[in-house]
Amino acid sequence: MQVEIIANPVAGGQATRMAERVMAALRARGAAVRLRPTRHAGHARTIAAEAAAQGVDRLLVAGGDGTINEAINGLAGARTPLAIVPGGTANVLAHELD
Numbered sequence: 610m611q612v613e614i615i616a617n618p619v620a621g622g623q624a625t626r627m628a629e630r631v632m633a634a635l636r637a638r639g640a641a642v643r644l645r646p647t648r649h650a651g652h653a654r655t656i657a658a659e660a661a662a663q664g665v666d667r668l669l670v671a672g673g674d675g676t677i678n679e680a681i682n683g684l685a686g687a688r689t690p691l692a693i694v695p696g697g698t699a700n701v702l703a704h705e706l707d
Contacts, residue, residue: 610640610667613660615680617647617672617696624696628671631694647676657683665689673697 612635616628625646632642645656653670657680660668670680671694684691695703 610635611665612640612642612667612669613656613665614642614644614669614671615647615653615656615660615676616644616670617653617676620672620676620697624671624673624676624694627694627696628669631669631671647672647679650675651679653677653679654683656680657689658687661687661689667692669694671696673700674702677702 614628614632616625618625628644632644635642647653647656653676657668661684668680668684668689669692670677674697677693680691693703
């Protein structure tokens with residue numbers, strides 16, 4: 610399984626650490642995982658679109674609501690499953706999804 614992880618290094622201060630823990634757990638289970646930190650506003654959208662075009666099996670987003678929103682928009686029209694690791698300040702979407 611090929612997994613792409615988008616992490617926002619400034620979201621709530623914990624997103625990258627959380628992404629690294631998830632990455633280690635996935636690798637221990639045999640997944641090929643690549644961590645892609647965001648560098649600027651809108652970057653998660655670009656990364657997500659690239660991942661979908663490359664045919665990754667799963668996309669995981671570690672960040673807050675803004676990063677998740679960007680990734681969802683980048684996946685528009687794609688069939689790539691999305692997982693969320695809440696790492697932002699408010700994490701409204703994660704709370705709403707319970």
